Amino acid sequence: MTLRILAAVMAASVALPLASARATDLEVTHWWTSGGEAAAVAELAKAFDATGNKWIDGAIAGSGGTARPIMVSRITGGDPMGATQFNHGRQAEELVQAGLMRDLSDVAEKEKWKDIIRPASLLDSCTIDGKIYCAPVNIHSWQWLWLSADAFKKAGVGMPKNWNEFVAAAPALEKAGIVPLALGGQAWQSAGLFDVLLISLGGKDLYEKVYAQKDADAISGPEMAAVFKAADDARRMSKGTNVQDWNQATNMVITGKAGGQVMGDWAQGEFALAGKKAGTDYACLPGLGVNEYITTGGDAFYFPLLKDEAKSKAQAALASTLLNPATQVAFNLKKGSLPVRGDVDLAAANDCMKKGLDILAKGNVLKSTDELMSADIQKQKEDLFAEFFSSSMSAADAQKRFAKIIASAD
Amino acid sequence: MANPGSLAITVAGADAVRDELSGPRGRRPQRSFSGRNIMIYGTLLIAALYYLLPLYVMVVTSLKGMPEIRLGNIFSPPVEITFEPWAKAWASACTGLNCDGLSRGFWNSVRITIPSTVISIAIASINGYALANWRFKGSEVFFTILIVGAFIPYQVMIYPIVIVLREMGIYGTLTGLVIVHTIFGMPILTLLFRNYFVSLPEELFKAARIDGAGFWTIYLKIMLPMSLPIFVVAMILQITGIWNDFLFGVVFTRPEYYPMTVQLNNIVNSVQGVKEYNVNMAATILTGAVPLFVYFVSGRLFVRGIAAGAVKG
């Protein structure tokens, strides 16, 4: 009897307005919740709503690390959303292999994605067994050094033009009570900083030897040792940062409390929000002013396989909206990222963004670590560099442990 | 802050006055400035300071404007009191495109907490009753597994539970979440109820059995009316635990059912330029308001209930 009551109570608790859902509502999950990011998402939603469908926003705050498990649980738990953000690369590989994701090849064919998406490697990252499973929306590059004009003026040294000058200026900055290099406490920032040093100081070949070919000799070699030596410099320069979030670290550069920060192009949104002008208030050096290469990581939308016919149609509409030229421009200007198609006009872009576009046009692009490495290896790298940048581990030890991690990659 | 030092103080203080100490049931002390009282109240006041400091910081910060916060000192009272952070936290703080603050999550939390609390307590009290008065072969083994289950990290169970709920076809529904809360509340609650029912006089149970009363009759007519205090304890523990839950709320539901804690996390972690500490603190207090209220109202019953449930085993 009691069990029946329990069942009734449970049933009552579910009898909630599920029925109100319309056929063309599409729930989209993502982790874009900072000021600039939210504004960029609004552009996507506006464009999608204009197609007669409705964007139901499912933002989950706290970065991809918090959001991805939730998204994956929803998809594997049999309650998938309409579409979801991932970083393009290998994050969704297994979901695709398990047959949980929708094949977008028909949309891609119709819209000629193969011709318009640039660089072509982006679409390769979405392709598994010849079928296309995601729609890339932007390119984010990591390889930027942001410098505060105020800080260098205060320290009485000229603005550095590259990493080596920056390292040389560090003692003067310190004397003026300024932290030379702002580095937030979260692990991904430490790993990111190292990868930037690797590409910018070690060069394209070394980067590819390490992450693409996993060449054991190169990883243990003297060139790599020089990169670890640079990481050691960076560690010394970042003492005293004492913040966690990347944008708090960026804020130190904005306010002149720190000399510079190595951070992706998304940092630009923070400078813009604070009303700072590129060139006068701050400088940006792609490739740390040494090797001007950028990686083409970024965001892409994946579409879980749904049974509902109308929703599937809405998914196709969303996929094509995401790559629409007008949407690409509006979205990427707000996001501070680069568009994935080369045929759109970004006249409104600022100096730093234009530098990025130039590099992209020159074809000086490399695959991002998200595309080359599994999440597992990425996480182990994060652990290693989080430890390295906050302890007194020697550069040689770090190199040995790094070699071990890469050797275990699949 | 309390530390081993305070133990020494206490022992010394209690020792010095052992002559007039008539045990815990003694008279109310008459002289207010005896050495003993200074020791006791001094220690308690210092401890109280440690416990109150964060609440004070939260309230004060939530009433300041951002410029004032940037000036530093978190302990100074606000120069200019503003309720804007509160309004923003409740109604207009943004997560992605949804700018309706915590308000939406509040009702979700209510809809999750009430059925979860009721069902988990109903089941756990019946379990405790069966374990205390109607032991059957193997019942203690199941109970031992249950207690050991209290030590399993929640993260470990997420995957198996996702699979079980998926197979039952209730993943992502409120029913699923209610079941999850019932499962994880069961070990501690069952322990409490079992201990409580064991402590009730056996004669009552024996007499009822002789009168021919059965399992459910004894539970409903005799046990239930006598167990108000322990039900209060269970209720407080569950309301607090479920209201404060973040992990299950986010993993086992869909966005339209997200509880308030998930929205709190979203607001706090949605870094928009500078961190708005005042809004964060206001949001924090608002989210904690319901369990805090429950504690303030029923604190006395809580201690009495615990005395009844935990003491005798």
Next chain:
Amino acid sequence: MTGQTIARRPNQLFRNLNAKIASIPMILTAVVIFLGGTLWTVVYSFTNSKLLPRLSFVGFDQYERLWAATRWTVSITNLAIYGVLTLIFSLVIGFVLAALMDQKIRFENTFRTIFLYPFALSFIVTGLVWQWVLNPEFGIQSVVRSLGWTSFTFDPLYNADIVIYGILIAGLWQGTGLVMCLMLAGLRGIDGEIWKAARVDGIPTWKTYLFIVIPMMRAVFVTTLVIIASGIVRVYDLVVAQTSGGPGIASEVPAKYVYDYMFQAQNLGQGFAASTMMLVTVAIIIVPWAYLEFGGKKRG
């Protein structure tokens, strides 16, 4: 006890059946979720499951990798330090406060509410508030410095050597109130005659507490230990909210390792291996005790 004797008589089978039916939710939870889920986890810890569980066995590979990982050893060490200190301090502080509260003091309700209210707040909230109070630029350190002691340093959350104590401060703040309540309830349950007898015999108060009262409160200590210890093993939210495991990996804990590797690193096998190690640790400590406490003949 007689109750059970009656219940075990063969002609009472029908009513025993009722008790069994009533226990179905408990049995299902114990067997399907706790036991089944645990076994499932253990089995899959021997596979190389990545994002999705897959039955391709790799022997002890995951365990070898686990114990070779610095982060795991740091996590285990942290949990040991945090666990031992939390147990000691919660019990000592909780008991001392309870003993003081039991002196028939004025404002007992007020004090009790003050000590207990943090328990109503979640670990996420606790972590955020203490992060704020311990922040060297705004919190205690800056206030003390502004009072004139300019070399004062108190930045536990930014110092890898002491960060775990910063988390301990917050954890104790949240949890000791409940321990105090449990202890107070226990003290109230002690017969007043005991105190009189002890006084007549001239036993000092502290000795009475230590050698007479505390042993009598065995049941309270058991319940308290279950509550504190289960909280220690699971400590996760607090660390995430307060330090995210930092600086570096200095405040990592096992539960966070499990979660991060299962979901962020998309390496279920590694996460399951870590959780199996946690379970083994728990089992070594808990199972013998739980069996003695609950599994054997029950004392009335």
